[in-house]
Amino acid sequence: MTRPLRKDAVERRDALLKAAAEAFARDGLDAPLHLIAAQAGVGRATLYRNFADRSELALAVFLNQIDDLGRRIQARLDDPDVFLIFLEEIVGLMLESAGLASAVRDLKDEALAPIRRAMRQAGAEALEVSRGAGRVRADLTVEDIRVLTLMLGAPSRTVRPEDREVLSRRSLELVLDAVRPQAGRAA
The missing domain is CATH 1.10.10.60 (Homeodomain-like)
Known part of the structure; x- marks a missing residue:
């Protein structure tokens, strides 16, 4: 104890x-x-x-930033678009912390568990609110937050710094379209 x-x-x-x-x-x-x-x-x-080391410090900083994101999202639970706002905030966090995101990506899988847990916790209630209001697809689950975070974080980890903002914003546009109720329906 x-x-x-x-x-x-x-x-x-x-x-x-x-x-x-x-x-x-x-x-x-x-x-x-x-x-x-x-x-x-x-x-x-x-x-x-x-x-203990630089990796542990970077992980703690990133977890602290995710906790802060969760607090900001909690304050907006009265907005039916709160999950869409959560996704936008993730992109802002990734752009702000591209180096941290890269360092975290290099951690062993078991070290990533607290980040995954914190990210799910930060967005779970927002997802419920937006899903209940019909602002996001009814089939989205809390586990999808991991998939969406990976999609949104890809430009932070894989592109040159000068291209990062443009590609991150485009990634956000595509993800927002994918999570809205009309996504996936035949035209």
């Missing part, structure tokens, strides 16, 4: 996550860890006490 972190330990961990997110966005995943620790106002030992 793990004990909850003390308030000061939580604050140091949060400062590390914030500093890492900023450093990774600015300098990519090769941002020096000692500079991340310094920006957070802690020593390297504190960084390594919280995160």
Whole structure:
């Protein structure tokens, strides 16, 4: 049984996550860890006490960003298009965090389980709201969030940075068309 972190330990961990997110966005995943620790106002030992290595830190930053996405989506559950908004927000997250998305992609399958779980959790209620309002296909399931996320994230991982935004936006257009109720019907 793990004990909850003390308030000061939580604050140091949060400062590390914030500093890492900023450093990774600015300098990519090769941002020096000692500079991340310094920006957070802690020593390297504190960084390594919280995160064993760069991959663990990147995973924690990405999970933190997904949790934040989930909170923003929860605040919009009164909008019948909330699942479509969720998909748009995923693209924004992928564009913002292309380096993180690439690093996460390289993790072993078992390390990806928390990301998959967090993404499903972030979008599950939104899917229910939009499906109930008839704004998305009735056959969409929570498990489809993984498929949609992979489709939306592909440009973040596979194309040159200068093409990333255009292809990400086009990917979003196609996915939005695919999830709407008229998708898949014969013309």
